[in-house]
Amino acid sequence: MTTTAGASTALWSRARQQDFRTRVRGCLLGGAIGDALGAGIEFQSLAEIRAAHGPDGVRDYVSAYGRRGAVTDDTQMTLFTVDGLIRAHVRRDSGAWHPAADVHRAHLRWAFTQRARGPVEHHPETGWLARQEWLYAQRAPGNACLSGLADDRMGTLEAPRNPGSKGCGAVMRSAPFGLLAGLEPGYVLQLAAECAVQTHGHPSGYLAAGAFAVVVHAAARGETLETGVHRALALLAGWPGHEETTEALQGALTAVRQGPPTAERLESLGQGWVAEEALAMGVYCALVAEDMAHGLLLAVNHGGDSDSTGSLCGNLLGALHGETALPPLWTAGLEGRATILELADDFAMELTQGAALHGPGVSSGTWTDRYPGALDTEWLR
Known part of the structure; x- marks a missing residue:
C-alpha cells in the first residue's frame, strides 16, 4: 500500500478499483442513510x-424538512469535504499539496x-458540487x-477556531479522510484533525474526528473495525489532550x-451532542451490528443526536461492507x-486513475472544470 496521497493507476488492479469504489459508495451513501433515518427524531x-x-x-x-429521506448538515458537509479532497489531488499538478487548505x-x-439563495453559476471556483441546488438548504447547521x-x-x-468547542460537527464530516486508503493511518488522523480545528478547536473535538477517520480507513482497506479502533487508540496516545x-x-x-x-446500553455512552460521545456511539453500533439495517436503527433510536450517530455508524458499515x-x-x-453516487465515483476515480484525468499530457479540461484549482474565495463573502 502506497504511503503517498494517492496511488498510481498501475498499483490498482481492476478488482481493487472495483472493491474500493463500492466501499466509497457504501461509506457516503451509508452515512447519508443513517443521517436521514435520524433526522426526524433528532x-x-x-x-x-x-x-x-x-x-x-x-x-x-x-418526515423531516418536508420530506422522507431528507439529509442534514452532516451529509452536506461530508460531501463538501470529499470535494475538497479531490481538488487537493488535482492541485498537486502544480506542485502544491496542502489538503487542509483545499x-x-x-x-x-x-x-x-x-446564506445564499442558490448557486453562483459562472464563477471559476464553483465546481459542479456547489451548483447542486438541493444543497442550498439549511438543515440545522451547528453554531461552531x-x-x-x-x-x-x-x-x-x-x-x-472555537478552541472551546467539542461538538460533533467535525467528527460527523470526517469519514472522507478515512477513504484516503493509500495514506498511512497516522497521517489520516493528523489530516482529519487539521481540518476539524477549522471549526472545533477543543482536543476532544478534533481528536474524535481523527480517530473516526482511522477506523473508517481500516474498513476501507478491508480490515476489521476492531483493528481500526485499536489502531486509533494506539495513535491517540501520542496526542496531548487525548484522554x-x-x-x-x-x-x-x-x-x-x-x-x-x-438502546439503553447505547445511551450509557452518552447522547452524541459532543464529539467523543458521538464517536463512541457510532463505533459501538457498527461493532455490534448484525447487518446494515440493524446497526443503523440501533444508532438512531436514542434520546440524543440521532442523525449524527446514525451517520457515523452508516459511514463505518458502508465502508466495511460496500x-x-x-x-x-x-x-x-x-x-x-x-x-452522492456521482461524487463517490469521482472520488474513487481520482484516487485510482487520477493520472488519466489530469496532469502532463492530458489535454481535456473536463475534470478541472468539475474540480477547479482556483484559490479565490472573494465570491464566497
Whole structure:
C-alpha cells in the first residue's frame, strides 16, 4: 500500500478499483442513510420516540424538512469535504499539496450555501458540487461550524477556531479522510484533525474526528473495525489532550462485551451532542451490528443526536461492507442519491486513475472544470 496521497493507476488492479469504489459508495451513501433515518427524531427523547413509533422506535424514514429521506448538515458537509479532497489531488499538478487548505475552501463553499439563495453559476471556483441546488438548504447547521467559517481565516492545530468547542460537527464530516486508503493511518488522523480545528478547536473535538477517520480507513482497506479502533487508540496516545476520546472509545469496546445491544446500553455512552460521545456511539453500533439495517436503527433510536450517530455508524458499515449491503428501499428514498453516487465515483476515480484525468499530457479540461484549482474565495463573502 502506497504511503503517498494517492496511488498510481498501475498499483490498482481492476478488482481493487472495483472493491474500493463500492466501499466509497457504501461509506457516503451509508452515512447519508443513517443521517436521514435520524433526522426526524433528532431532538426527541427515547420515551418520546417509542411513544410515537412503537416500542422498537423508528423502523423507516420519518418526515423531516418536508420530506422522507431528507439529509442534514452532516451529509452536506461530508460531501463538501470529499470535494475538497479531490481538488487537493488535482492541485498537486502544480506542485502544491496542502489538503487542509483545499478542504477549508470546500467548507467555505458549504457555508456559502447556508446564506445564499442558490448557486453562483459562472464563477471559476464553483465546481459542479456547489451548483447542486438541493444543497442550498439549511438543515440545522451547528453554531461552531457556522462561526468557524464566518470568515476565510483557517484554523490550525496551533491556532484553532472555537478552541472551546467539542461538538460533533467535525467528527460527523470526517469519514472522507478515512477513504484516503493509500495514506498511512497516522497521517489520516493528523489530516482529519487539521481540518476539524477549522471549526472545533477543543482536543476532544478534533481528536474524535481523527480517530473516526482511522477506523473508517481500516474498513476501507478491508480490515476489521476492531483493528481500526485499536489502531486509533494506539495513535491517540501520542496526542496531548487525548484522554476523553480514548476513554470514549474504550467505553464503546466495553459496552460491546456487556451483552446484547439495546438502546439503553447505547445511551450509557452518552447522547452524541459532543464529539467523543458521538464517536463512541457510532463505533459501538457498527461493532455490534448484525447487518446494515440493524446497526443503523440501533444508532438512531436514542434520546440524543440521532442523525449524527446514525451517520457515523452508516459511514463505518458502508465502508466495511460496500454499497450492496445497503437496504434498497432506504437507498432508493434517499435525498440527493444521484449526487452522492456521482461524487463517490469521482472520488474513487481520482484516487485510482487520477493520472488519466489530469496532469502532463492530458489535454481535456473536463475534470478541472468539475474540480477547479482556483484559490479565490472573494465570491464566497
